[in-house]
Amino acid sequence: METVITRNLSKTYSGGTEALKDLSLSLKEGEVFGFLGPNGAGKTTTVRLLTGVLTPSGGSCQVMGIHPGDRPEKVHLLSGIMTEHAQMYDHMTGMENLMFYAAAFGLEKGEGQRRSESLLRELELTEERDRKLAAYSTGMRQRLSLARALLHRPRVLFLDEPTSGLDPENVQNVNRMIRDLALKEGITVFLCTHQLRYAQEVCTRFGLIDQGVLLASGTLEQLREEVFPSKCLHIRAAKVPEDAGLLPRGPGEYVAEIHETEDIPHLIRKIVEAGGEIYSVTLPRPSLEEIYFALTAGRKEAQVR
Amino acid sequence: MRTAMRAMIRKDFRGIAGNHRLFSTLFIVPLVLTVLVPSVFQLVIHFMPEEAELSKFLDMLPISARLETPEATLSHMILNYVLPVFFLLIPIFSASIMAASAFVGEKERHTLETLLYCPLTLRQIFQAKVLASFLLSMLVSLISFLAMILTVETESLLLTRRLLLPSVSWLPVMLLLAPSLSLTAITLIVRGSARARSVEESQQAAVFLILPLLLLIVGQLTGILLLNVWILLGIGVVCAALGLFLLGRCAGRFTFERLLQY
Ligand SMILES: Nc1ncnc2c1ncn2[C@@H]1O[C@H](COP(=O)(O)OP(=O)(O)OP(=O)(O)O)[C@@H](O)[C@H]1O
Ligand SMILES: [Mg+2]
Numbered sequence: 001m002e003t004v005i006t007r008n009l010s011k012t013y014s015g016g017t018e019a020l021k022d023l024s025l026s027l028k029e030g031e032v033f034g035f036l037g038p039n040g041a042g043k044t045t046t047v048r049l050l051t052g053v054l055t056p057s058g059g060s061c062q063v064m065g066i067h068p069g070d071r072p073e074k075v076h077l078l079s080g081i082m083t084e085h086a087q088m089y090d091h092m093t094g095m096e097n098l099m100f101y102a103a104a105f106g107l108e109k110g111e112g113q114r115r116s117e118s119l120l121r122e123l124e125l126t127e128e129r130d131r132k133l134a135a136y137s138t139g140m141r142q143r144l145s146l147a148r149a150l151l152h153r154p155r156v157l158f159l160d161e162p163t164s165g166l167d168p169e170n171v172q173n174v175n176r177m178i179r180d181l182a183l184k185e186g187i188t189v190f191l192c193t194h195q196l197r198y199a200q201e202v203c204t205r206f207g208l209i210d211q212g213v214l215l216a217s218g219t220l221e222q223l224r225e226e227v228f229p230s231k232c233l234h235i236r237a238a239k240v241p242e243d244a245g246l247l248p249r250g251p252g253e254y255v256a257e258i259h260e261t262e263d264i265p266h267l268i269r270k271i272v273e274a275g276g277e278i279y280s281v282t283l284p285r286p287s288l289e290e291i292y293f294a295l296t297a298g299r300k301e302a303q304v305r
Numbered sequence: 306m307r308t309a310m311r312a313m314i315r316k317d318f319r320g321i322a323g324n325h326r327l328f329s330t331l332f333i334v335p336l337v338l339t340v341l342v343p344s345v346f347q348l349v350i351h352f353m354p355e356e357a358e359l360s361k362f363l364d365m366l367p368i369s370a371r372l373e374t375p376e377a378t379l380s381h382m383i384l385n386y387v388l389p390v391f392f393l394l395i396p397i398f399s400a401s402i403m404a405a406s407a408f409v410g411e412k413e414r415h416t417l418e419t420l421l422y423c424p425l426t427l428r429q430i431f432q433a434k435v436l437a438s439f440l441l442s443m444l445v446s447l448i449s450f451l452a453m454i455l456t457v458e459t460e461s462l463l464l465t466r467r468l469l470l471p472s473v474s475w476l477p478v479m480l481l482l483a484p485s486l487s488l489t490a491i492t493l494i495v496r497g498s499a500r501a502r503s504v505e506e507s508q509q510a511a512v513f514l515i516l517p518l519l520l521l522i523v524g525q526l527t528g529i530l531l532l533n534v535w536i537l538l539g540i541g542v543v544c545a546a547l548g549l550f551l552l553g554r555c556a557g558r559f560t561f562e563r564l565l566q567y
Pocket of ligand 2: 043044045160
């Protein structure tokens with residue numbers, strides 16, 4: 001089932017900034033969609049449009065079949081939203097904050113208490129539960145915000161930079177939580193970030209955006225095919241024949257450009273039959289980071305021209 | 306969604322109660338006006354030597370306003386003509402403080418956006434906020450009123466062995482004027498809150514509401530305006546209608562986008 005849909009979604013702010021241009025996306029249930037892009041790309045704008053706090057200047061969007069612009073309160077009931085600007089009350093403790101938002105989401109008191117306690121435990125904040133938020137560190141606040149977003153068991157999660165202030169252990173913990181939510185409960189996650197390595201670990205599909213334009217979208221494999229149609233095989237070998245088509249890269253190291261994986265056995269057989277000695281063959285796969293830089297660099301070049 | 310709105314109102318009340326600076330400001334000014342000022346008046350009246358000029362002034366009063374002794378007449382005038390004006394100031398004052406903290410304060414501390422993500426319509430959020438400010442200002446007014454009556458009557462009993470009778474004009478003042486001025490003040494603050502960046506900035510709007518009242522006080526004190534009940538009632542109805550009208554218009558013009566502009 002499709003949970004989040006945008007069609008030619010555009011937003012121009014009153015100042016004239018074109019923050020988003022013709023974004024068309026569609027997310028399925030249980031998908032963790034990584035929305036990636038540099039500062040000012042339009043990620044937060046997209047989240048605000050999808051949660052109904054901004055009105056699109058063109059196109060339309062839907063969350064669980066509801067138009068956020070028309071019935072924002074219905075969308076809020078079905079989605080958990082965490083953005084850097086959505087903070088909680090400093091003069092209240094972590095637990096008091098969660099209990100307040102639980103009530104605001106219509107949870108009854110006992111249920112609110114159970115939910116808050118279990119989320120605090122999962123996010124390793126139990127020791128901090130009775131401390132005032134003013135005494136929380138950035139990472140603790142961030143985790144409490146995630147707990148807040150999950151209180152009412154949302155079907156869709158909008159996470160804007162959920163791990164930007166977290167230490168590596170907490171990043172892993174949050175990662176695991178997000179993946180479990182998507183896998184076991186079928187929650188759709190819309191995750192904005194510029195931490196590419198982190199995104200590569202947790203997301204099932206990606207969208208790359210820059211200056212309001214969606215540059216590419218798809219699974220990591222699809223993006224690799226699209227951005228790097230040819231692959232580079234790395235070979236460590238000796239006595240390589242001249243005509244094998246290998247390019248030397250260092251003493252005993254070579255690269256070979258191939259188009260399909262089926263080409264590899266042919267190439268290897270050719271080298272061996274000609275008397276070459278092969279020590280290792282690797283097919284490095286471009287990471288999300290490399291794809292991202294290739295795409296954004298391509299865009300910059302196009303602009304210069 | 307009653308629970309949600311109740312939770313929001315309760316949270317706003319707790320926020321004020323937990324903020325010592327705000328809490329003391331909220332109560333010190335009204336209590337100075339309603340406890341200290343009448344006490345000073347009564348002591349001055351009691352220990353003042355009888356002067357010819359004063360009795361000349363009292364002779365100018367209509368017969369209906371005169372009581373047996375000059376002292377009783379004066380005390381009565383203070384209670385029924387001077388003190389009611391304070392109950393026009395107190396609702397404005399307390400409503401402004403609460404509304405500024407409830408609207409602009411949330412924006413300043415970046416908690417407004419979180420609130421907007423709750424499953425409430427903008428109208429419901431608006432209603433809960435206005436209601437919280439309104440209830441608090443009425444509570445402060447009521448407490449001030451009780452404190453004033455208690456002080457004035459106790460002092461009167463001790464000094465002259467008799468009780469003072471509050472006039473009927475207290476009814477339109479407390480039941481119509483105070484609530485409607487409180488609503489108007491809240492509306493002004495809320496309208497300003499879309500633009501205001503800080504709590505102080507938004508409170509300045511309410512100053513404009515206080516100016517005409519200061520004129521009224523001066524008028525009362527110099528005896529130009531001895532407002533009678535019917536005039537008060539009329540003003541009260543007009544103010545209430547105006548307050549409700551402004552509030553309705555203000556609620557209609559609220560949008561998420563305008564609220565989140567920094
Ligand atoms: N309220 C606003 N009014 C006017 N322009 C805005 C507003 N908010 C954002 N913009 C502009 O819209 C563009 C996109 O901003 P947005 O916040 O969506 O970027 P982002 O991808 O979230 O960036 P970051 O990674 O820094 O969070 C930027 O050029 C920004 O200056
Ligand atoms: Mg952002």
